[in-house]
């Protein structure tokens with residue numbers, strides 16, 4: 001099935017990616033995690049996205065599931081993009097941003113939380129394709145701390 005022409009600026013994301021990264025925050029111990037990301041399309045002008053992560057031990061073996069998220073990536077005119085993500089932790093985010101070549105910068109426009117979710121107020125993500133690998137850095141403002149690093153990772157494409 002042909003990719004919808006509107007998706008051309010972010011078509012480089014399509015596929016099944018696997019890799020590893022690092023998490024940290026002032027309130028927690030840093031740790032290594034493994035990640036799987038899947039970007040799919042169905043011919044319509046959005047990408048479906050899902051991500052799963054696992055805590056990794058020193059040997060790189062999976063210990064237990066960590067964060068997961070899923071949503072949709074929509075391209076607007078002038079290479080503006082809108083991303084909607086839902087998290088099992090009771091948080092929903094709407095990001096807005098821009099695609100410049102193989103770099104995508106996203107900032108939360110809206111965050112909604114269930115009454116029981118952790119205090120989370122903003123996120124910022126930078127995705128880039130570097131030597132064919134998908135790399136990203138994620139910053140968050142949460143539990144009384146201003147926007148700062150929480151996760152970053154590098155993933156290889158393992159299937160189209």
Ligand code: HEM
Nearest residue numbers: 023027028033053066067087091118119120140142143151
């Ligand atoms: C690669 C993705 C991510 C991984 C592997 C990850 C992992 C973790 C871990 C292990 C913790 C500390 C223990 C825990 O509370 O479970 C944590 C805390 C937290 N994470 Fe993430 N996280 C990721 C992405 C996110 C995202 C996208 C958000 C927001 C939508 C988020 C929000 C938080 C919050 C609010 C805390 C609580 C901090 C605290 O209470 O001290 N995380 N994360």
